[in-house]
Amino acid sequence: MVKFFYKNQIRTDDRFRFHRGDVPGNLVRSVEREGILLPLIAVAGEQPLLVDGYRRFDLLSEGDSVPVRQMRDEDAAVRAAVELNMLASPYSEMEKAGIVAVVHENAWMPEREILDKLLPRLGLKGCQSVLENCINVVDGLSSVLLNVLMAKKAPLKFAARLAGEFPEEQAALAGFFSGRRFSLSQMIQAYDLLVPIRKRDGATISVIIEKLKETKGDVIDALQRMRFPKTTGIRMKLGALLLPYREKLSFPPDFEGDAFRFSCRLKSPEQAVDCARLLHEISQDSSLFRFLSEYLDND
Amino acid sequence: MIEKIFVTEAAAKYDYTKEICDRAGLEPEFIRDDTAYRKEVERFLSDPVGQGKRHLLLDVFKGEFFRKCPGTKGKVCCNYYVIDQTTNCPFDCSYCFLQSYLNLRAIRFAVNVGDLFRELEAVFKKHRFVRLGTGELADSLALEPLTGFGSKLMNFAVEFPGVVLELKTKSAYVENLPDVHGKPGRGVIGWTMEPSHVVALEERGTATLDERLEASAIAAEKGYGIAFHLDPVVFFPGFEAAYLELVEEMFSRHRTLDWMSLAGFRYEPSLKGYVEERFPGSELLDGEFLRCSDGKYRYLFPERIRFFRRLVKKVKQLSPKTPVYFCMEDARTWDLVMGENALADPVLEPIFSREGNDEKQGM
Numbered sequence: 001m002v003k004f005f006y007k008n009q010i011r012t013d014d015r016f017r018f019h020r021g022d023v024p025g026n027l028v029r030s031v032e033r034e035g036i037l038l039p040l041i042a043v044a045g046e047q048p049l050l051v052d053g054y055r056r057f058d059l060l061s062e063g064d065s066v067p068v069r070q071m072r073d074e075d076a077a078v079r080a081a082v083e084l085n086m087l088a089s090p091y092s093e094m095e096k097a098g099i100v101a102v103v104h105e106n107a108w109m110p111e112r113e114i115l116d117k118l119l120p121r122l123g124l125k126g127c128q129s130v131l132e133n134c135i136n137v138v139d140g141l142s143s144v145l146l147n148v149l150m151a152k153k154a155p156l157k158f159a160a161r162l163a164g165e166f167p168e169e170q171a172a173l174a175g176f177f178s179g180r181r182f183s184l185s186q187m188i189q190a191y192d193l194l195v196p197i198r199k200r201d202g203a204t205i206s207v208i209i210e211k212l213k214e215t216k217g218d219v220i221d222a223l224q225r226m227r228f229p230k231t232t233g234i235r236m237k238l239g240a241l242l243l244p245y246r247e248k249l250s251f252p253p254d255f256e257g258d259a260f261r262f263s264c265r266l267k268s269p270e271q272a273v274d275c276a277r278l279l280h281e282i283s284q285d286s287s288l289f290r291f292l293s294e295y296l297d298n299d
Numbered sequence: 300m301i302e303k304i305f306v307t308e309a310a311a312k313y314d315y316t317k318e319i320c321d322r323a324g325l326e327p328e329f330i331r332d333d334t335a336y337r338k339e340v341e342r343f344l345s346d347p348v349g350q351g352k353r354h355l356l357l358d359v360f361k362g363e364f365f366r367k368c369p370g371t372k373g374k375v376c377c378n379y380y381v382i383d384q385t386t387n388c389p390f391d392c393s394y395c396f397l398q399s400y401l402n403l404r405a406i407r408f409a410v411n412v413g414d415l416f417r418e419l420e421a422v423f424k425k426h427r428f429v430r431l432g433t434g435e436l437a438d439s440l441a442l443e444p445l446t447g448f449g450s451k452l453m454n455f456a457v458e459f460p461g462v463v464l465e466l467k468t469k470s471a472y473v474e475n476l477p478d479v480h481g482k483p484g485r486g487v488i489g490w491t492m493e494p495s496h497v498v499a500l501e502e503r504g505t506a507t508l509d510e511r512l513e514a515s516a517i518a519a520e521k522g523y524g525i526a527f528h529l530d531p532v533v534f535f536p537g538f539e540a541a542y543l544e545l546v547e548e549m550f551s552r553h554r555t556l557d558w559m560s561l562a563g564f565r566y567e568p569s570l571k572g573y574v575e576e577r578f579p580g581s582e583l584l585d586g587e588f589l590r591c592s593d594g595k596y597r598y599l600f601p602e603r604i605r606f607f608r609r610l611v612k613k614v615k616q617l618s619p620k621t622p623v624y625f626c627m628e629d630a631r632t633w634d635l636v637m638g639e640n641a642l643a644d645p646v647l648e649p650i651f652s653r654e655g656n657d658e659k660q661g662m
Contacts, residue, residue: 115342115343125342126342127341127342127343127344127347128342128343128344128345129344129345129347132345157572161575161576195575196584196585199585200585227587228587229587230587230599230602231587231589231599234599234601
């Protein structure tokens with residue numbers, strides 16, 4: 001049943017705030033121009049308890065009147081909200097985790113039903129490990145890091161990994177990610193690099209991040225150099241040695257066996273003589289020979 | 300090791316099913332098929348990979364058991380054939396590709412071994428020489444106390460001349476294997492060998508290094524050829540000395556091996572998440588890796604070459620007649636480590652022989 005209420009008649013509860021991060025501009029404009037068209041979902045009562053529509057609700061003025069679809073209890077209201085949102089604008093994985101965790105915590109559905117119905121309805125795999133990830137993300141993440149991840153629509157698996165970090169490490173990561181204005185892929189890349197560096201150096205993430213402040217240039221590149229010092233060293237040396245030939249020869253991108261071979265494309269027979277000269281020059285290059293001897297014990 | 304046995308409707312009618320359940324002393328749970336296992340059991344596990352390894356699913360396999368080892372793109376192929384009768388393994392190794400490869404988490408064991416033997420008989424009669432094993436998607440002997448399958452298969456295969464059957468394992472279950480002295484075929488027991496440091500850290504539930512060496516001596520007494528696989532070679536602080544010492548230990552027990560394979564640790568990107576999540580103490584991903592042409596990550600090429608050279612040199616000193624080959628390394632690695640034309644070395648003849656109906660393949 002849909003009924004109109006004034007904003008100040010409606011109760012709120014943060015458990016149901018599944019959307020975090022910035023409110024989309026088109027939603028703001030729509031509410032400003034048209035008010036709320038699609039009813040909010042709430043638990044019925046003289047002062048209904050809002051379950052779905054928090055972002056639109058927050059945009060209202062105190063005296064605004066809004067349509068509210070009233071459900072008999074929290075369970076029914078959550079189910080209706082899930083159905084509606086999955087049709088209208090699907091949740092991010094973090095929001096889905098929030099829904100699953102709140103449904104589980106309040107025992108609105110038996111665990112089996114969460115696995116059989118709710119998770120698949122949300123587009124998640126209906127298995128125990130996914131349910132546990134949802135709960136861990138909500139229970140284990142600090143609110144600051146949770147907000148950072150929600151804003152970037154982080155995948156559940158990544159969020160679950162971060163949820164296992166100690167609170168001080170989470171705080172350092174949240175500051176690092178938001179301070180550097182990282183995209184989601186940069187966050188994942190940075191974390192993948194930070195974890196092994198931390199293990200190898202016996203440091204904390206905040207100490208590593210502190211060190212990064214001294215480095216210039218791209219911070220992901222700096223982390224790559226910290227994580228892979230040997231690779232970086234070899235790449236730089238080889239790069240410098242081969243620099244004179246760069247424009248003339250093609251080099252494979254990795255360091256597999258063929259990386260020490262090179263090729264050139266001949267556009268005319270005359271070029272063959274130039275290439276032969278170049279190859280002769282390379283074969284006589286003592287710095288290259290020393291490099292290969294050092295790295296391959298090449299005789 | 301195995302905590303539950305599930306029997307599919309198709310497997311229930313086989314005597315072998317009852318034999319295995321009796322040996323395990325476990326009351327089986329009957330289910331329709333593997334899909335039912337996924338739906339009713341697997342998805343309720345919080346660590347499906349780890350817990351699935353304690354579930355034995357007795358099933359019937361209707362496809363072909365025998366196939367060529369697929370190798371990997373751009374790497375030298377060692378012409379090995381595999382039997383996919385069991386998939387998955389009760390051992391829990393951090394580096395195991397099965398974690399990200401299999402889509403059923405229980406150990407699936409096909410009880411219709413009569414079908415397998417009929418298929419193999421046809422193959423063995425066609426080929427003059429075939430080198431095969433069961434250790435591609437499973438440990439060949441990990442379930443031997445329950446199933447006795449290794450012994451059944453060995454008894455069958457060694458009756459065919461030209462057949463070289465390898466049972467590859469990290470267990471020490473060799474006591475009940477048949478004596479194969481004087482058989483027309485060749486039985487080989489292969490062990491994955493790692494320094495104790497790696498066994499302790501990366502290979503849950505497996506036999507210790509000493510137990511493997513001890514078992515290899517028992518197998519040799521029963522007439523088996525012995526193979527050791529230094530695969531994966533894991534780089535950790537002090538790894539060079541540890542592997543060289545391991546090689547010395549191996550050849551203090553066996554003057555010559557039927558073969559020995561080498562391969563650096565390599566991984567598909569999808570494995571990384573499993574290692575991080577399931578093996579927090581692992582040192583496996585600590586090294587420096589680069590993505591190679593086949594999409595797998597490997598240790599830096601110069602470092603691999605340098606170490607393999609030392610290792611191969613050591614093996615050649617201790618046992619010149621042991622064929623040493625690389626698993627999943629490219630031809631350039633072969634050349635740099637073993638020298639030009641190493642693949643034509645007659646000592647490698649037993650590894651690279653290609654006969655029967657195979658298409659000729661370039662190396």
